[in-house]
Amino acid sequence: MATLTVNPADAVSVTLDPAIETVTAGGTVTFTTTATDTYGNSWDATAAYTITPGAGGSWTDNVYTSAISGTWTVTGTVDGVDGAATLTVNHADAASVTLDPATETVTAGEAVTYTAVATDSYGNSWGATAAYTITPGAGGGWVDNVYTSAVSGMWTVTGTVDGVDGAATLTVNHADAASVTLDPAIETVTAGGTVTFTTTATDTYGNSWDATAAYTITPGAGGGWTDNVYTSAISGTWTVTGTVDGVDGMATLTVNPASAASVTLDPATETITAGETVTYTAVATDSYGNSWGATATYTITPGAGGGWTDNVYTSAVSGMWTVTGTVDGADGVATLTVNPGALDHFAFDPISNQTADQQFSVTITAQDEYSNTVTGYTGTVTLTDTTGTISPVATGNFASGAWTGNVTITQIQSNVTITAEDGSVSGSSNSFDVTEYKIYLPLVVRGG
Template sequence: MKKGREILLTIVILSLLFVWVPKVYGGPATHFQVIVPSTAKIGVPFNITIKALDANGLIDAGYTGTVNLTVNSSVGLTISASTPALPYTFVAADAGVKTFQITLSGSNISTPWNTATITAQDTGTPSINGISSGFQVTGGVPDHFKIDLSSTNITAGDSITFTVTVQDANNNTVGDYNQTVIFTSSDPQAVFSPSTYTFIPADNGIHTFVNGVTLKTAGSQTITVSDSSVSSTSATITVGFSTLHHFNITASTLTPTAGATFDITVTAVDEYNNTITNYLGTVHFATTDPNTSVSLPPDSSLPGGTNTFVGGVILCTAGPQTIYVEDTSNSLIKGSLTLNVQPEPLASCSFQFDPIGPQTRGNPFSVTIKVVDSFGNVNQSFSGIGFNADLTSSAGTVTPSTVGPFLNGVWSGNITLDTASNTMTITASDPGLTVGNGTSNTFTVSDPDPASFVFDPIPDQSIGNPFQITVKAVDGSGRIVASWSGNVKLFVSTSGGTVTPNI
């Protein structure tokens, strides 16, 4: 018996441990609970959950009605997609609870955030319904930037204010946009302030840039806003020229040849180099080139703000030369252009000697020979090995007979003449027959030793008063012996007279 009572007690205890607690479900549904997230984006799917509840808030697990979902119309949104599709008929397996993945759509919603609610309603029994709590909806994926301009017609140098709104493909504002945008313009001189900007939550997808861009190039211009994946361009902004500031000068060549004509174009411009098309003034030309053969255009007008003077300029002096232009009524308004004038080609050049003074037969002396064009410019291309000159003299021979090489168009060195002459010249010729011959000035070549002394004429003088005389050492032909140096003793022809000093 005792053993039987123990078995019975054990069964009772085990029974108490495995008590079955049934799940409690509500009665027939009277309304829906609609559970939504706190935020959603237009065009981006998100989940909501619908629960069929009875009057006591208990789930009606047997609910099999048909439900449709709508968004409150005041925010301009609709449900464009749903999984499962709407309207939806609950099945027994749902047990009164169903989760839907829905997508909202809408267009041209300008406010960055919208508070929306979703209503669930039984299509057969409309009194069975429910409304979600409010949740915030913003635009979908950024698709473009809307750029509003404070002005579309400005003067070069003016600033304009512009507003950037981030929008999705349906022109809804993307209020939670937080990327960095970069500003550029078709105007290469445009200045943005700032040049980049990172949107912050307080912007709600919209930011205004006060005096955010300064445009400087006349014509039709635009500004562009870009991030890493989206880029948009504004409407056209017409930029007009500003006030006259200076003249621009351009030339058909920056390396004109001496003596050759070339074209120049003069344009009246503002400080940003925009053409002043209504310029009615007159311009005057000048140059640093001192050569008397220079040719410049006469004082001229600039029709439409610009004028091209075809073949209007001739410069002659090699090297950097500047052309100046100024307004004849306001000399402070001017312009300039510096060019590098080139000598004429070698075929138009000849040899030129630096001046040679009196020399002595048999004594070496220094000469300098240059290759020059018709304007006296040295042509530096006659330079290096093989660029030499043959020398001949008008009397006797010159040693060496060939000199060189020339360096940058110039040769300097010593030569010797073997013959005395009152009218000596030296001629240089090009062995390559490119450069024209050149002949030195006429100079005297004397014998090496003086044969006598001659005085320059002396006018009447007074006793005891100093006066100046010139004595020359000359050879047998009366040529000054330039190489001679020594002392001479002076005498007077008057008996008893003396000259001081006498040596």
């Protein structure tokens, strides 16, 4: 008996196991090879292994450590005969995440669509489905990877894949103004004064900002604008409008007159009788043409007498006088003519002591109750005196309210007065003495 060992012939076919495999990048696969010769002999063969170029990874004998994701062909060669297997390498967990767009600027209310690219530690990248968030306070909302903006500002968008974050910067600008507010909302100035307005605009998402407005004021207010600064002119209550994106905001501006530059009195010319009153009104006008009924301080030419009660003047002395009304240091003037009143009494010019039986001159004036000469009086008066000896006993006709003439009193007496009468109207002179008429003769000395 003898033993015969028959070895396989050269391989004519090669089979790899596993024939199809899927791993995650970094994972390993152990291949085994079965070779078969032309006689049907099969055996576990030691193959020379390779993988499609580009798959990366590495071999340790029949153990392949994967790297690059993709579907690759593994080849095992025995006796120059190849066997093949298919290896699918999936990416590993994300090691980094990139968002697109990385930087974006939108207007509030607009949407941004984000895409996320994840990369594992082996350099495999893929379009990933991320979980998206944005900085708290940004408002708005997500529908999958689409963000609809709301609150203006610069925000950070985060996309998370496999617990790894990628970030992008999103700047949200305010939308068009939906409402406009002016500051100050209510203001009062003096004509010529300035007001600086600031404007806050707010969009439909509640974003507010300091806006540059186009300013106008109610027609008729006059004045002028330099950007947001209004210089006032015409007094009144006016509406200021600031317009942003076609939306108006309003403020109320009251302009008061400036100091008086001129004053007008009413009546400008008036004629009254002594004792009567005149009520004056003053209209002041400033340098911007604003006029108003003003409270003036009133005076009248010295010598006019009378008196004021506020703006009402009660007259006294006849004549032509100037009334002055002063407002803010500015004077307005009017002319007032005061005529004498009705005959009230007769007044004598002062009479000195006189001599009996000697003529002396007397002047009598017809006067009203304010001692104004009644120039229209042309009558005659009866003369009497306390001695009962005056002559003549009547005057001639008065001219321009006065009479001057000579009278004689024959009775010697002290404290004499003369009285003039015309009906119920009378008047007396001052007291004076009537003394004896004396003739002084020269002294003649005769010799004896």
